[in-house]
Amino acid sequence: MSDGTKRRTVLAGGLSVGVGLAAAPARAEASTPKTDLLTLVVNGRRVRVDVDVRASLLDTLRDRLHLTGTKKGCDQGACGACTVLLDGRRVLSCLTLAVMHEGSEVTTVEGLADGDRLHPVQRAFADHDGFQCGFCTSGQIVSAVGLLAEHPDLTDAEIPELMSGNLCRCAAYGNIRAAIAAAARLSREGE
Amino acid sequence: MDTFDYRRPASVREALRLVAGHPDAAFVAGGTDLVTLLRDRVRTPGRLVDINGLPLDGLRWSRDGVRIGALCRNAVDDPRLAAAYPVLVRALRSGASPQIRNRATFGGNLLQGVRCPYFRLPEFACNRRDPGAGCAAAGGDGRLLGIFGTSAACVAVHPSDCAVALVALDATVVVEGTRGTRRIPVGDLHRLPGDTPHEEHALRPGELVVAVEVPARPFAARSTYVKFRERASYAFALASAAVAVHSEHGVVRDARICLGGVAPKPWRAHAAERALRGERLDAATVEAAAEAATAGARPRPDNAYKVELVRGVVRRALTELGEK
Ligand SMILES: Cc1cc2nc3c(=O)[nH]c(=O)nc-3n(C[C@H](O)[C@H](O)[C@H](O)COP(=O)(O)OP(=O)(O)OC[C@H]3O[C@@H](n4cnc5c(N)ncnc54)[C@H](O)[C@@H]3O)c2cc1C
Ligand code: SF4
Ligand code: FES
Numbered sequence: 091m092s093d094g095t096k097r098r099t100v101l102a103g104g105l106s107v108g109v110g111l112a113a114a115p116a117r118a119e120a121s122t123p124k125t126d127l128l129t130l131v132v133n134g135r136r137v138r139v140d141v142d143v144r145a146s147l148l149d150t151l152r153d154r155l156h157l158t159g160t161k162k163g164c165d166q167g168a169c170g171a172c173t174v175l176l177d178g179r180r181v182l183s184c185l186t187l188a189v190m191h192e193g194s195e196v197t198t199v200e201g202l203a204d205g206d207r208l209h210p211v212q213r214a215f216a217d218h219d220g221f222q223c224g225f226c227t228s229g230q231i232v233s234a235v236g237l238l239a240e241h242p243d244l245t246d247a248e249i250p251e252l253m254s255g256n257l258c259r260c261a262a263y264g265n266i267r268a269a270i271a272a273a274a275r276l277s278r279e280g281e
Numbered sequence: 282m283d284t285f286d287y288r289r290p291a292s293v294r295e296a297l298r299l300v301a302g303h304p305d306a307a308f309v310a311g312g313t314d315l316v317t318l319l320r321d322r323v324r325t326p327g328r329l330v331d332i333n334g335l336p337l338d339g340l341r342w343s344r345d346g347v348r349i350g351a352l353c354r355n356a357v358d359d360p361r362l363a364a365a366y367p368v369l370v371r372a373l374r375s376g377a378s379p380q381i382r383n384r385a386t387f388g389g390n391l392l393q394g395v396r397c398p399y400f401r402l403p404e405f406a407c408n409r410r411d412p413g414a415g416c417a418a419a420g421g422d423g424r425l426l427g428i429f430g431t432s433a434a435c436v437a438v439h440p441s442d443c444a445v446a447l448v449a450l451d452a453t454v455v456v457e458g459t460r461g462t463r464r465i466p467v468g469d470l471h472r473l474p475g476d477t478p479h480e481e482h483a484l485r486p487g488e489l490v491v492a493v494e495v496p497a498r499p500f501a502a503r504s505t506y507v508k509f510r511e512r513a514s515y516a517f518a519l520a521s522a523a524v525a526v527h528s529e530h531g532v533v534r535d536a537r538i539c540l541g542g543v544a545p546k547p548w549r550a551h552a553a554e555r556a557l558r559g560e561r562l563d564a565a566t567v568e569a570a571a572e573a574a575t576a577g578a579r580p581r582p583d584n585a586y587k588v589e590l591v592r593g594v595v596r597r598a599l600t601e602l603g604e605k
């Protein structure tokens with residue numbers, strides 16, 4: 091946390107702000123962490139986990155359930171790397187608290203394949219080289235799965251706008267689009 | 282993030298009871314804004330009341346218009362809504378990203394915090410966050426900040442697209458408190474900063490937004506939303522316009538022009554609306570309205586470009602409606 095604050099201060103400092111830094115407001119008394127026993131259905135498996143009420147769904151998946159396929163790019167809703175399906179709809183797991191999802195179904199990238207058989211969207215990303223470094227890829231793939239559920243009749247022209255919530259620092263956008271277009275065709279025509 | 286007492290009530294009454302007498306309680310809906318404000322310690326509530334268990338979802342249609350539940354998500358995909366209120370659905374679709382819209386709610390969207398970078402970085406002085414602390418933006422970067430309705434104490438803009446459309450549609454928020462129900466026009470929901478920028482909106486402590494009511498108006502169906510931003514998608518407005526026009530026999534009878542991204546609240550351009558009434562929607566009228574929309578602008582050198590963007594969004598929206 092303090093690391094993040096330092097980095098952001100440098101960023102804002104770059105905007106040439108002519109004021110001194112005010113001290114970060116601190117609460118006098120340290121508060122005791124509160125926890126909650128939570129049940130989630132993650133990738134089809136029921137799990138019970140004791141979570142700090144402050145924990146994001148993203149941190150809970152990664153640090154408590156050791157599902158590190160879901161990535162943390164920005165932790166502020168700006169990149170899409172943390173996309174998961176929550177009760178079937180794509181959402182950003184960094185912008186929600188785990189405690190808010192008692193009983194919900196969460197699908198992460200780890201839950202898409204059927205054993206060794208890749209999900210058609212995963213297959214399409216591999217076939218079309220829909221990545222370079224791969225950091226954004228799990229978010230892209232889960233987002234594309236959510237998109238195809240929202241728009242079974244997705245046209246190629248709609249893909250850029252409806253995938254705009256997933257940034258790719260390597261700018262592999264051309265191949266990402268091609269992969270999703272292929273997956274959309276496949277799902278329309280039936281496998 | 283400081284810890285808090287987490288509650289999930291099942292009824293509006295219980296939710297109101299949980300915040301009554303707890304000035305440090307906060308509601309959370311989609312959480313897409315509040316979670317980052319908690320993480321960055323911009324907000325430090327002692328109690329968090331999760332309203333997702335309340336029956337405040339869905340649309341209810343009547344002869345008078347539509348009532349949209351406070352928990353209705355911004356991803357709302359309803360052909361009737363898109364036909365009756367194009368400006369609203371376009372504004373929603375232009376906001377954030379599909380993932381965020383799947384969680385973000387109408388109530389949370391209206392009450393989201395400003396995106397002034399200094400507000401969100403507690404290491405900088407901010408009157409809106411800490412009354413009397415000063416305003417880091419005053420001597421700082423103001424490119425994204427306001428040109429209308431700002432004050433010496435705060436120059437931030439309200440970031441919601443949806444609110445801009447709702448003001449153009451004469452919508453009202455329905456609010457419940459322990460003392461009963463009241464209705465607030467969306468145009469009166471957000472306050473101008475004056476000397477008290479921390480008093481952000483007209484809700485009383487402990488009040489809950491339960492719905493938004495959008496009336497049936499003759500101009501509602503002929504309406505649109507134009508938004509200029511730094512990239513094609515997934516960005517807040519630099520300037521936007523929600524525009525609605527009602528004409529009879531080719532002459533404008535009534536119109537609404539509301540600007541976004543340029544003021545601490547959705548900004549009704551009354552002078553531009555007057556420039557349209559009684560006129561034909563031709564190129565000269567469009568130009569006169571676009572110019573009138575900038576009346577009263579007080580830009581700083583670093584955001585003066587927004588004056589031209591205001592002309593641009595109004596011109597483009599009216600031209601589009603003129604072709605219909
Ligand atoms: C990267 C990014 C880009 C974005 N781009 C845009 C954009 O282009 N346009 C745009 O309009 N928005 C944009 N947003 C903001 C987004 O739309 C808001 O975060 C969202 O609408 C907030 O809704 P929510 O339900 O998640 O609110 P929450 O985060 O749950 O709450 C927000 C505030 O509202 C209060 N609140 C919520 N519901 C109620 C209620 N019923 N009664 C009383 N108080 C309530 C909460 O206490 C809190 O103070 C963006 C956000 C991000 C992260
Ligand atoms: S412009 Fe407003 S929100 Fe931004 S630092 Fe100044 S007081 Fe705070
Ligand atoms: S980590 Fe959630 S959007 Fe970037």
Ligand code: FES
Nearest residue numbers: 222224258259260
């Ligand atoms: S492949 Fe590197 S960020 Fe997308």
